[in-house]
Amino acid sequence: MSKSKNFFYNLIKPFKFGSTREGRSEDDIQNLATQEQRTFSYETLVAATNNFQAFNKLGEGGFGPVYKGKLNDGREIAVKKLSHGSSQGKTQFVAEAKLLTRVQHRNVVNLFGYCIHGREKLLVYEYVPRESLDKFLFRSKKKEGLDWKRRFDIINGVARGLLYLHEHSHNCIIHRDIKAANILLDEKWVPKIADFGLARLFPEDETHVNTRVAGTHGYMAPEYLMHGHLSVKADVYSYGVLVLELITGHRNSSSDPAFNGDNLLNWAYKLYKKGRWLEMVDPTVASSVEITEQVEVCIRVSLLCTQGDPQLRPTMARVVLMLSKKPPSHMEEPTRPGIPGSRYRRTGPRSHTSFTTDDENDSSASHVDSSNYDTTIATATSSTSSATRTSSATAQADLRGKRPMLPS
Numbered sequence: 332m333s334k335s336k337n338f339f340y341n342l343i344k345p346f347k348f349g350s351t352r353e354g355r356s357e358d359d360i361q362n363l364a365t366q367e368q369r370t371f372s373y374e375t376l377v378a379a380t381n382n383f384q385a386f387n388k389l390g391e392g393g394f395g396p397v398y399k400g401k402l403n404d405g406r407e408i409a410v411k412k413l414s415h416g417s418s419q420g421k422t423q424f425v426a427e428a429k430l431l432t433r434v435q436h437r438n439v440v441n442l443f444g445y446c447i448h449g450r451e452k453l454l455v456y457e458y459v460p461r462e463s464l465d466k467f468l469f470r471s472k473k474k475e476g477l478d479w480k481r482r483f484d485i486i487n488g489v490a491r492g493l494l495y496l497h498e499h500s501h502n503c504i505i506h507r508d509i510k511a512a513n514i515l516l517d518e519k520w521v522p523k524i525a526d527f528g529l530a531r532l533f534p535e536d537e538t539h540v541n542t543r544v545a546g547t548h549g550y551m552a553p554e555y556l557m558h559g560h561l562s563v564k565a566d567v568y569s570y571g572v573l574v575l576e577l578i579t580g581h582r583n584s585s586s587d588p589a590f591n592g593d594n595l596l597n598w599a600y601k602l603y604k605k606g607r608w609l610e611m612v613d614p615t616v617a618s619s620v621e622i623t624e625q626v627e628v629c630i631r632v633s634l635l636c637t638q639g640d641p642q643l644r645p646t647m648a649r650v651v652l653m654l655s656k657k658p659p660s661h662m663e664e665p666t667r668p669g670i671p672g673s674r675y676r677r678t679g680p681r682s683h684t685s686f687t688t689d690d691e692n693d694s695s696a697s698h699v700d701s702s703n704y705d706t707t708i709a710t711a712t713s714s715t716s717s718a719t720r721t722s723s724a725t726a727q728a729d730l731r732g733k734r735p736m737l738p739s
């Protein structure tokens with residue numbers, strides 16, 4: 332065996348294979364060598380997915396359809412076929428995809444590799460067997476599977492995954508679309524953040540920016556949605572919404588009758604301020620709560636994360652710390668939640684911030700008009716016209732959830 336083949340042979344030792352005398356054939360080794368380079372041939376993916384048959388289709392998101400497949404080595408995969416709209420060139424795509432294959436964490440869906448075939452660009456992910464979190468959390472028959480312990484583990488796991496993306500991966504990755512539908516659950520209910528880094532692989536050009544779909548309603552930080560100001564704190568905000576959804580079992584929507592015409596964030600904040608926070612806990616999990624302080628900490632965390640002022644929101648490192656303290660350590664008092672289209676009052680000394688709004692000059696600006704919450708996204712589309720070119724593009728691209736490019 333040549334030196335290079337020997338090298339790959341050693342690399343793949345842990346994998347179990349077919350039945351040649353030495354346990355694997357030359358072809359197997361060659362295939363794995365290719366996989367080490369993170370590229371998949373189109374033929375491999377066609378074979379794995381039965382030629383992208385409809386019965387293998389797991390669903391379709393804003394970036395294109397996703398198919399289940401099985402590789403010859405037995406690994407199950409999810410193949411995302413990116414739609415053709417991207418203006419990104421092949422070289423850039425390969426560079427970004429290679430970077431993203433290095434992102435590896437227990438709470439982040441692993442990107443095995445990618446494939447380019449003519450105009451087609453495909454991403455090959457590890458297959459995560461359970462459905463996405465939203466399909467459990469918001470369906471009455473399935474939500475019973477999510478007792479408090481599982482929800483608490485998911486809250487912790489997603490926090491750790493996000494911390495990794497923000498601070499411990501090769502460079503800071505802002506996800507931009509944290510939501511229940513992008514949290515996949517494995518067979519042990521371990522949460523895995525999906526769709527990270529897609530903005531890197533699928534940047535919008537100017538023309539697409541104006542036509543693409545709206546972002547994920549209810550999860551986007553107001554400064555990002557309204558002004559295109561992007562930072563890790565936009566993810567922190569979305570995470571806070573997700574945590575509140577896990578605690579209450581309600582989607583963040585102003586049309587939910589449970590909120591009496593309000594939205595999830597205001598409703599929860601008001602109950603919390605009145606000391607009636609237990610009332611917001613999903614009745615489905617109430618009986619499985621053994622440590623009420625755990626729920627209280629999660630509520631506090633969610634309200635701190637969704638504060639209007641991004642600077643007041645904790646980092647994910649702080650969130651992980653707050654969640655891990657037993658008994659819970661001192662935590663700040665949350666200020667009003669940030670609702671797109673609403674105003675917030677800055678508390679404490681004003682520090683320099685890159686994000687300026689009229690609201691900041693309005694000392695009485697704590698009013699939240701929840702009645703216009705559902706329409707805010709549409710309003711924001713035109714309100715960005717006076718923003719900078721980048722901000723405008725950013726905000727508008729996000730209106731369809733297909734995120735603009737990451738700052739490198």
Ligand SMILES: Nc1ncnc2c1ncn2[C@@H]1O[C@H](COP(=O)(O)OP(=O)(O)OP(=O)(O)O)[C@@H](O)[C@H]1O
Nearest residue numbers: 389390391392393394397409456457458459463512
């Ligand atoms: N790695 C994976 N393992 C198992 N199922 C997956 C995987 N990735 C995606 N899916 C499933 O494929 C379907 C489409 O996913 P995709 O991420 O493209 O879209 P989405 O998250 O539903 O929407 P959007 O792109 O607008 O955020 C979803 O049902 C999702 O659960």
